[in-house]
Amino acid sequence: MVTTSNAATMQAIVCDAYGPPDNLKVGNVARPDLAADEVRIRSATAGINFPDSLIIKGAYQLKPPLPFVPGFEVAGEVIEVGSGVSAVHPGQRVMALTSSGHGAFAQEATARAAEVVPIPETMDYATAIALFTAYGTAFHALVQRGTVSPGETLVVLGASGGVGLAAVELGKAMGATVIAVSRTRARSATAAEMGADHVIGYAEEDVRKRVLELTGGRGADVCIDMLGGEPFQAMSRAMNWDGRLLVVGFTTGEIPKLPVNLVLLKGYQLVGVYWGGFLARDPAANSDNFRTLAEWIAQGRISPRIAARYPLEAVPTALNDLLSRRISGKLVIDIAPEANAGAVA
Numbered sequence: 001m002v003t004t005s006n007a008a009t010m011q012a013i014v015c016d017a018y019g020p021p022d023n024l025k026v027g028n029v030a031r032p033d034l035a036a037d038e039v040r041i042r043s044a045t046a047g048i049n050f051p052d053s054l055i056i057k058g059a060y061q062l063k064p065p066l067p068f069v070p071g072f073e074v075a076g077e078v079i080e081v082g083s084g085v086s087a088v089h090p091g092q093r094v095m096a097l098t099s100s101g102h103g104a105f106a107q108e109a110t111a112r113a114a115e116v117v118p119i120p121e122t123m124d125y126a127t128a129i130a131l132f133t134a135y136g137t138a139f140h141a142l143v144q145r146g147t148v149s150p151g152e153t154l155v156v157l158g159a160s161g162g163v164g165l166a167a168v169e170l171g172k173a174m175g176a177t178v179i180a181v182s183r184t185r186a187r188s189a190t191a192a193e194m195g196a197d198h199v200i201g202y203a204e205e206d207v208r209k210r211v212l213e214l215t216g217g218r219g220a221d222v223c224i225d226m227l228g229g230e231p232f233q234a235m236s237r238a239m240n241w242d243g244r245l246l247v248v249g250f251t252t253g254e255i256p257k258l259p260v261n262l263v264l265l266k267g268y269q270l271v272g273v274y275w276g277g278f279l280a281r282d283p284a285a286n287s288d289n290f291r292t293l294a295e296w297i298a299q300g301r302i303s304p305r306i307a308a309r310y311p312l313e314a315v316p317t318a319l320n321d322l323l324s325r326r327i328s329g330k331l332v333i334d335i336a337p338e339a340n341a342g343a344v345a
């Protein structure tokens with residue numbers, strides 16, 4: 001059910017007390033205000049991301065005042081533009097991060113016009129949302145921050161997650177040898193289907209030892225880390241000379257400490273990755289990244305997958321599925337399923 005631009009309220013998922021996903025409620029909330037530099041999007045799909053599980057329990061860096069609508073990435077049609085917006089127009093299909101950093105699990109959302117990314121004509125909204133944060137982050141990490149070259153060895157820590165699977169597929173498309181690391185080898189089944197050359201289960205094997213075995217003792221040229229904790233500690237000791245250890249996230253809940261003599265002795269770089277910051281600082285470069293991603297999809301070099309889809313009211317189920325680690329890959333919320341009907345994916 002889609003709200004018209006004249007309706008005073010809209011359907012949304014509401015967090016009115018910090019806690020687990022089951023505390024979330026379906027409710028009617030006021031449509032968000034539109035600032036001069038923003039666009040209003042009629043949401044077709046939203047993506048589930050790990051920080052959604054943190055923000056609802058008050059454990060994320062951003063703590064919106066209660067009650068608030070969670071969710072931070074959305075795909076849909078622009079239905080209104082702010083008074084200062086000329087480069088984006090109503091009717092355009094876009095993918096975006098919400099301007100407030102939350103508010104995506106609702107029938108409408110707002111985003112800064114300068115930061116929205118147009119959706120190619122042939123791409124449906126579900127594919128767009130499967131692409132946006134996961135591939136946007138992994139591409140920025142591997143290309144701008146990690147400068148992965150053909151023939152290099154890429155280790156992906158967190159290869160059963162949304163960003164991790166994107167990194168596996170992009171690493172292969174860039175000509176790297178990819179080692180996918182998940183909790184168990186079985187959790188890496190999708191990564192293997194997507195082309196990973198080797199899989200490691202970090203709860204079953206010694207990650208440092210296995211990476212050194214698989215690389216003839218050299219270690220990884222690039223490691224992209226979504227986990228932190230013990231897997232990061234292992235890789236901080238298994239990097240090749242001139243390597244790049246990319247810090248992306250800490251789903252283990254442990255922000256690791258690094259004895260920096262390792263960086264010196266092994267001659268590698270520790271590189272921070274913050275895709276949202278990159279998008280805000282250089283939206284043109286981000287749009288270039290998405291043009292390349294769209295070309296790679298058209299050429300069949302990559303094919304973003306959706307692990308599971310849920311209606312808006314099932315956001316708590318989707319978050320529980322993420323936290324229980326039952327599903328591997330990107331979880332998509334269908335807010336206006338009819339908007340996807342007939343799209344060419």
Ligand SMILES: NC(=O)c1ccc[n+]([C@@H]2O[C@H](COP(=O)([O-])OP(=O)(O)OC[C@H]3O[C@@H](n4cnc5c(N)ncnc54)[C@H](OP(=O)(O)O)[C@@H]3O)[C@@H](O)[C@H]2O)c1
Binds near residue numbers: 051162163250253329
């Ligand atoms: N820096 C940036 O610009 C940026 C951008 C996007 C995302 N991120 C961060 O990157 C990380 C991964 O994001 P994502 O969207 O790929 O997440 P995701 O799809 O939820 O995947 C995360 C993976 O983390 C592992 N994990 C370890 N401990 C877990 C726990 N207690 N609960 C749930 N999963 C756990 C799981 O793999 P196993 O079961 O195999 O361990 C899971 O597949 C997050 O920390 C996110 O905040 C950072």
